[in-house]
Amino acid sequence: MTTQTEAVPGRTTQAPSTTEIWLRRARALAPLWTLLALGLFFSLASDTFLRPINLNNILVQVSTLALLGTGLTFVLLTGEIDLSIAAMVTFVGVVAAHLFANLEIPEPWPTLIALGAATLLGLVNGIATTKFRIPSFMATLAMSLIASGLAIWISQGRIIFEISEVSRFFGSGRVGDTGIRVLTVVAASALLVAFLVLRYTRFGRYVYMTGANKSAARLAGVNTDNITIAALVICGFTAGLAGLVNVGRLGSAQPQVINSFLIDAIGAVVLGGTALTGGRGGIIQTVFGLLIYGTLRNGLDNIPQIDPFAKEFITGVVLLFALVVNVVFSGRSSRDRT
Amino acid sequence: MTPTPVLELKNISKRFGGLQALKNVTFDLYPGETHALVGENGAGKSTLMRILSGVYSDYEGEYILDGEPTLLRSPADAQARGIGMIHQELSVLPELSVAENVFLGRQPLTPWGSIDWSKMYRIADEELGHLGFEINVKRPLEDYSLGIQQVVEVLRVILSGARVLIMDEPTSALSPAEVERLIELISTLRQQQRSIIYISHFLEEVMRVADRITVLRDGQKVDTLKQEDTSVDHLISLILGREVNATLPSATEHEDKQTLLEVRDLCSDAFNHIDLVVGAGEVLGLYGAVGAGHFDVARALFGMYRVDGGVIILDGHEFPQRFSASYAIKRGVAYATESRRKSLMLEEANYRNITLPHLGRIARIVPNRKREVDIAEPAMQMVNVQPPDPHNAVGKLSGGNQQKVAIARWITFPPKLFVVSEPTRGMDVGAKNEVLGILRNFRNDGFGVLVVSSEPETVLAVADRIIIMSRGQIVSELENQGNLDKDALMRLL
Numbered sequence: 001m002t003t004q005t006e007a008v009p010g011r012t013t014q015a016p017s018t019t020e021i022w023l024r025r026a027r028a029l030a031p032l033w034t035l036l037a038l039g040l041f042f043s044l045a046s047d048t049f050l051r052p053i054n055l056n057n058i059l060v061q062v063s064t065l066a067l068l069g070t071g072l073t074f075v076l077l078t079g080e081i082d083l084s085i086a087a088m089v090t091f092v093g094v095v096a097a098h099l100f101a102n103l104e105i106p107e108p109w110p111t112l113i114a115l116g117a118a119t120l121l122g123l124v125n126g127i128a129t130t131k132f133r134i135p136s137f138m139a140t141l142a143m144s145l146i147a148s149g150l151a152i153w154i155s156q157g158r159i160i161f162e163i164s165e166v167s168r169f170f171g172s173g174r175v176g177d178t179g180i181r182v183l184t185v186v187a188a189s190a191l192l193v194a195f196l197v198l199r200y201t202r203f204g205r206y207v208y209m210t211g212a213n214k215s216a217a218r219l220a221g222v223n224t225d226n227i228t229i230a231a232l233v234i235c236g237f238t239a240g241l242a243g244l245v246n247v248g249r250l251g252s253a254q255p256q257v258i259n260s261f262l263i264d265a266i267g268a269v270v271l272g273g274t275a276l277t278g279g280r281g282g283i284i285q286t287v288f289g290l291l292i293y294g295t296l297r298n299g300l301d302n303i304p305q306i307d308p309f310a311k312e313f314i315t316g317v318v319l320l321f322a323l324v325v326n327v328v329f330s331g332r333s334s335r336d337r338t
Numbered sequence: 339m340t341p342t343p344v345l346e347l348k349n350i351s352k353r354f355g356g357l358q359a360l361k362n363v364t365f366d367l368y369p370g371e372t373h374a375l376v377g378e379n380g381a382g383k384s385t386l387m388r389i390l391s392g393v394y395s396d397y398e399g400e401y402i403l404d405g406e407p408t409l410l411r412s413p414a415d416a417q418a419r420g421i422g423m424i425h426q427e428l429s430v431l432p433e434l435s436v437a438e439n440v441f442l443g444r445q446p447l448t449p450w451g452s453i454d455w456s457k458m459y460r461i462a463d464e465e466l467g468h469l470g471f472e473i474n475v476k477r478p479l480e481d482y483s484l485g486i487q488q489v490v491e492v493l494r495v496i497l498s499g500a501r502v503l504i505m506d507e508p509t510s511a512l513s514p515a516e517v518e519r520l521i522e523l524i525s526t527l528r529q530q531q532r533s534i535i536y537i538s539h540f541l542e543e544v545m546r547v548a549d550r551i552t553v554l555r556d557g558q559k560v561d562t563l564k565q566e567d568t569s570v571d572h573l574i575s576l577i578l579g580r581e582v583n584a585t586l587p588s589a590t591e592h593e594d595k596q597t598l599l600e601v602r603d604l605c606s607d608a609f610n611h612i613d614l615v616v617g618a619g620e621v622l623g624l625y626g627a628v629g630a631g632h633f634d635v636a637r638a639l640f641g642m643y644r645v646d647g648g649v650i651i652l653d654g655h656e657f658p659q660r661f662s663a664s665y666a667i668k669r670g671v672a673y674a675t676e677s678r679r680k681s682l683m684l685e686e687a688n689y690r691n692i693t694l695p696h697l698g699r700i701a702r703i704v705p706n707r708k709r710e711v712d713i714a715e716p717a718m719q720m721v722n723v724q725p726p727d728p729h730n731a732v733g734k735l736s737g738g739n740q741q742k743v744a745i746a747r748w749i750t751f752p753p754k755l756f757v758v759s760e761p762t763r764g765m766d767v768g769a770k771n772e773v774l775g776i777l778r779n780f781r782n783d784g785f786g787v788l789v790v791s792s793e794p795e796t797v798l799a800v801a802d803r804i805i806i807m808s809r810g811q812i813v814s815e816l817e818n819q820g821n822l823d824k825d826a827l828m829r830l831l
Contacts (some may be wrong), residue, residue, distance in 0.1 A: 020355075039705050202697045209694060215680045218642065219673065220694040221664035222746070279685070 023125035031272055031288035034322050041257060042299035044108055049302045052179075057182045061243060062294035064089075064249070066287075067242035068265035070194045071122075073286045075199070076269055078224075078231045078300035079278025080129060084121065085239040086262035087147035090255065092118045094160065094241025097253030101162035111166050114267040115240040122236015126229030136232070148257045160253040171248015178268030183245045190238060195283035207231060211278025227238040268293040292322060342405055344533050345390075345502055346420070350399035352385055359385040359732060360397070360557045367502065372534040374544040377554035377577055378766035383537055384506075386554070390535065391423040391504055392416030408621060422500030425436060426507040427492050432480035437462035439479050439490050444498065465493055469523055485516030489523060496532070503527070504535045509543060513627035513792060521547055535780045553598050555579055597756050598786035601639070604648030608634040609810040612648070616786040621777060623801025623818070624790045631810040633676060636757050636790045640673040644695055653754055657765045667695055670754035674744045676763060676790075681744055682735030688723070689714035691732050692747040699751060717746040721776050738769025745776060756780055759790045761800075774800045 028032075028246075042049040068085050075082045092114045105317035121143060128139035173182035198204035209217040210227045217224050247253050272289025274281025296318055300311045343366040352360040360382045367373050377383050379734040388394045389401070392410035401408050403419060410416045413423065430439050436444070440462040446454040462475040471489055479487055488508060495503060509517045520640065522818040524534060524547050538544050544551060553560040553576040560576050596618045604612040609631035616622045626632040637643035639650065650657040652669055666673070675681045682691050692714040697705055702714065714728045723735070732743055741761065748756065758781060761777060762770040777800050781787050791797050797804055806814040 024633070109784075202701060202703060202705055205694075205697060205705065207689070209683060209686075210684050212685060216683055217694070218663060219675060219681045221662070221667040222694070223662060223664060279683075 024122055030176040030291065030325055031285065034100065034325055035288055035292050035295065038295045038299065038318075042295065042302060044174055044300065045300040049299055054298065054302065056179055056181075058182075058291075058294040058298045060181050061078070061298060062268075062290045062334075063181070063183045064242050064246050065264055065268055065293065066290050067238050067245060068261060069269050070187075070190045070283070070284045071231075071238030072265050072269050073194065073274055073281065073283055074198070074207060074231040075136070075235045076274050076276060077207050077211045077278055077281060078228050079214070080228055080231065081266075081276070081278050082122075082125065082140045082232060082235045082239075083137065084125060084140040084143035085149055085235065085242070085265060085271060086259055087144040087151070087257050088118050088121060088236060088239035089243040089261055090257045091121070091151045092240045093247035093253040094155045094255055096167060096244060097124060097160040097163050097247060098154050100164045100167075101160050107164045107166045110164060111244060114244065115237065116254055118240030118246070119233055119237045122233040122239075125236065126232035129232065130225035130228050136228075140232075143228040146260075151215055151257070152255045155253070155255040157255055159255065161251075163251065163253060167244060167248040168251070169248065171250070173248075183249065186241065186245060190241065191283055191287060194234075198282055202232070203227070208279055211275075211280075213279070267319060269309065343402075344404065345626060346400075346402040347386075347389070348400040348402065350386070350389060350397055350401075352389065352394065352397040352524070358557055360389075362399075363557075363559045365559070365562075367533045367535060369501075370528055370531040370542040371535055371549045372528060372536055372547050374536040374538065374548035374551045376538065376544060376573060377555065378768060380556040381554040381577075381766075383554055385557075387423075387504055387506060387535075387537060391421060392414075397457060402602050406672060417498060417500070420499055420501040422495035422498065422503050424488070424491055424495060424505045424508060428484075428487055430479055430487050430491055432487070433478055435476050436466075436473060436479050436482070436486075436490055437475040439487075439495065440465070440475070440494050442494055452660065462493075463753075465497065466490075469493065469526055470519075483513075483516065485512050485519060488512070488516075488520070492523065492527075500532070502533045502535065504537070506537045507539065508536070509538065509540060511603070514794070515627065517543065541573050544573070545570060553577055559758065577766070578768060598653060599639075599651075599788070600651040601635075602649040602651075604635065604638060604645055604650065606634065606638060606643060606645045608643070609638075609807070612807075612812060614805055614812070616788055618754075618786055619781055619784045620803065621781045621787040621789060621801045623797035623804040624788060624807060625792070625794065625797045625804055626807035627792055630792075630807045632790050632792075632807045635807075636673065636675075636759050636788065637756055639755075640665070640671055642673075664698075667753075671757060672748035672753035672755070673739070673757045674748070674759065674761065676760035678737070678740045678744055682732050682740060684740075685731055687729050687730035688718060688732055688735075690742055691743055692717055692728075692750070695747055696751050713750050714746075718743070721746045721747055736769075738765045738773065741765065741769075741773055742776070745773070752783075753785065755786045755788065757788045757790065760793065760796070761789060761791070762796050763793065770796075 033336045048054055068089070068267065072082060072085065095117055096114035099105045099113060100107065115311045124145050125136070125140050128143075129136040170182055170186065175182060175185060198207060206217065206222050206227045209220070209222060210224045214224050217227075263285070268289040269281075269286050270276060271292055272281065272285035272287070274289075275287050296315060300306055300314060306314070343365045347363065347365040350360055350365075350541050351358070357430075363386060364381070365373075365386070375383050375386065385394070389397055392413045392415050395409060395411055401410065408419070410419070410421070416423070421693075431442065434442075437458045441458055446461070447458045448454045459475050466473060466475065466489070469489060471486065473482060473486060479490060492503065504755065508520060512520060516812065521543070524536075527534060531648045536544065536547055545568075548565050550562055551568060552562045552692060554572065555577060560579075597615055598618045598620075599614075599616040601612055601614045612635055614624075622634065624632045630665055634643045638645050641663050645659070652671065655669060657669070689711045693700055693705070693710045700706075701711060702708075711728050715726075719727050723739050723742045723746060732740055735743065745758070745761075756777075758777065762772050765773065774796070777787055777789065781802075789797060789800055801818050804816045805812055806816070
């Protein structure tokens with residue numbers, strides 16, 4: 001149809017030198033190098049690391065985290081944060097199990113209601129942050145207490161051992177005869193959908209623009225409040241999915257909040273290269289962050305010589321190092337200019 | 339003048355990759371002298387300024403301070419050797435008191451190691467008095483105007499021992515009265531034997547404050563002139579490297595203009611009882627000092643400032659009391675703010691900045707990148723963005739070209755009314771004329787244009803009619819038929 005504009009993407013104004021281009025690319029791929037380095041190290045240090053079973057294990061281990069990271073990526077891109085996700089995981093698990101086991105409501109209602117409840121809490125987060133101008137840090141911190149408080153109240157502090165087939169299917173089912181687990185598929189689908197939305201849709205563009213420069217986005221007619229609300233709602237929803245999957249994996253609904261979910265999810269997303277200040281990053285980055293996280297955690301378990309009590313410490317040190325490499329190096333190129 | 343200069347640059351050259359930013363530039367500064375640095379955007383002023391203030395230390399050539407070759411390693415190093423920098427964007431802390439800002443980082447201490455407040459207040463008060471300012475130094479700095487905040491910054495730099503002050507566009511955000519005070523302040527500083535490097539686009543100001551003027555063009559020094567040997571027109575021709583045609587594209591006459599925008603009795607906390615009419619094919623200038631509320635009127639027309647009452651009618655449609663920016667865009671209002679940093683995504687590509695307000699019209703759900711580029715390209719060509727690459731990040735363009743992008747985004751789906759705040763702030767002469775020409779073209783195509791500005795030159799150059807605001811009220815309305823001059827506007831404020 002058009003003939004003249006075809007050549008546009010190839011046009012450049014001033015050609016940077018080839019080495020410069022490669023250097024820039026190498027920097028942008030810092031998370032990939034980190035992942036490869038970790039993978040290489042563990043495959044040399046451990047006999048068991050590279051076995052297919054173990055690689056599948058890594059995927060299973062990061063799946064819950066991946067669901068949390070998916071929604072969190074949206075939130076961080078708009079320049080906000082959601083501290084309530086770990087509590088949401090607990091809350092959703094307890095609600096679904098309580099409805100099913102104690103109130104004897106048949107599936108799929110418990111699952112749907114629990115997911116809906118998490119989404120609703122996400123909406124409350126969004127409204128508090130935008131309409132009442134409470135910083136998301138504080139609003140979601142309060143929400144974290146509300147969600148975990150509800151979980152304890154509903155369950156009366158007791159673990160619910162009876163969970164539905166639906167939950168079990170999500171958490172520990174397998175796809176056909178393959179070793180691939182349903183929760184891995186759920187997590188991968190969530191990441192894929194989020195990727196398409198952020199990369200190719202108008203809404204995705206608005207998410208980036210809201211985080212990059214809120215006032216500019218508003219001046220261009222973007223309703224940044226609605227975009228922020230939507231991001232927090234999406235985050236509530238994916239945290240809900242993570243909650244369902246988690247209950248299925250554990251085989252019971254526990255009322256205690258697993259705080260490491262929150263720290264690990266934020267850690268993985270930021271490690272991948274999504275900026276806490278918003279506007280930069282994306283799902284690809286989050287995937288890398290998740291895989292680095294998963295490889296690190298799993299790899300340490302595969303080296304029997306390591307003192308198990310030192311693992312947490314080593315993880316922390318490696319993470320800090322990886323953050324320095326990834327965030328500083330890949331962030332530098334865009335901050336060169338004054 | 340004393341024979342030894344305080345500061346001397348010899349054959350300075352600086353490259354950025356393939357770009358020669360400065361080539362064999364020589365510059366000197368004597369005690370008690372004000373030496374102005376002028377040139378178009380991109381002529382090398384900022385680079386030279388960064389070398390002078392120690393930001394760049396990797397350049398060719400010699401930097402001689404007090405007769406000795408020196409290498410400044412950092413801005414802090416420069417500061418320690420008596421070279422202070424006043425940036426265009428002030429680095430004051432508005433919540434702190436005036437005195438605290440004056441002594442930022444160097445508060446006087448009592449023998450017990452706590453802050454000696456009474457001494458701090460006393461000295462701040464005295465020093466401001468010496469400069470001719472009587473203000474309450476205990477009040478937070480944000481209570482005072484931008485002009486005073488600048489004075490405080492100047493004082494802070496002086497008290498930290500600066501003999502050489504580099505002032506970068508010090509008047510770009512000041513009202514005319516504040517500019518007058520700044521000029522007085524500079525002459526006071528000159529009497530104290532301090533040397534000033536004055537960087538500005540406002541050549542009339544430069545002619546008033548400078549002893550000597552150095553003109554840069556394309557990274558090279560064109561000439562250094564004594565103030566009495568030159569004139570504004572002469573400077574302009576040196577800056578541009580050609581004779582200038584000072585007249586703008588002339589207006590084709592539209593008689594019996596149809597009313598496009600009618601505003602009646604618009605009130606808010608920043609302005610009151612605003613009545614104005616913009617006709618189709620007319621440029622209305624809204625002029626006022628900084629803080630007169632005219633910028634807020636512009637925001638209100640775009641749904642971004644809360645109004646308490648009044649009516650806005652565009653093309654026969656009355657706007658609701660509260661409306662969003664996207665409503666205003668749909669109704670045909672375009673708005674370019676006074677701050678490019680606030681209106682553009684500097685790290686994003688040109689085409690994305692241009693299509694952002696219209697994404698909904700371009701695609702319901704999935705915007706097609708090629709279509710976006712197809713839309714952005716002709717718009718960029720129409721306003722002559724240089725370089726015209728739609729994939730380039732806006733932040734990499736010069737200020738003038740960024741402003742053109744801010745305008746280009748409204749061309750594709752033409753608005754009915756174009757509201758522009760400070761269309762030419764901080765621009766060099768060439769870019770200024772180009773942008774004003776673009777606004778004239780809008781007008782000749784039958785749009786309504788509302789130019790909101792605190793720069794009298796801008797309004798006079800482009801507006802058919804001028805409304806003058808002061809303290810939130812309209813004080814006067816004038817036809818602009820080439821019979822008005824700056825003095826007339828400034829007297830009416």
